[in-house]
Amino acid sequence: MTEAELLTKVKSGLGITGSYQDETLKIYVNEVKAFMVSAGVGQEIVDGDASVGVIVRGVADLWNTSSGTVGFSTYFMQRVVQLVAATTKAAAEAEVV
Numbered sequence: 001m002t003e004a005e006l007l008t009k010v011k012s013g014l015g016i017t018g019s020y021q022d023e024t025l026k027i028y029v030n031e032v033k034a035f036m037v038s039a040g041v042g043q044e045i046v047d048g049d050a051s052v053g054v055i056v057r058g059v060a061d062l063w064n065t066s067s068g069t070v071g072f073s074t075y076f077m078q079r080v081v082q083l084v085a086a087t088t089k090a091a092a093e094a095e096v097v
Contacts, residue, residue, distance in 0.1 A: 001047060003029075006055065013056035014063075025059065032058035035072075039080050042087035050086075054079040 001009075003026070010025055011017070032055050036046050045051055057076045064070050 001049065001052075006052070009052050010056050010059055013053070014060060028059040028062045029055060031062060036080055036083065040084040040087060041080060042090065045083050045087055045090075051083065054083065 006029060007022060007025060010029060011021075016025070033046050033051075035058070036051065036054070037043060041051070054076060057079070058072060061072045061076055062070060
């Protein structure tokens, strides 16, 4: 999925129209994706359709701009753990083949 396609899906998920917030959203999308990769989610999963919902949730979590209160939701963290497990399973299956 291209950056533009993901941005369109994130905006749709957040109910945002127009392009005024695009640069801010791109920063948040990249931050969420970097978090996911650092947590152990494979790049192919991060860049795939399975991650769209969790990226939208992560961006929504970061959208809160109150100083000192920004954090990822429980759902976001649980979904990232699930995607790490999927990455691990895919890697293990690839080794068997």
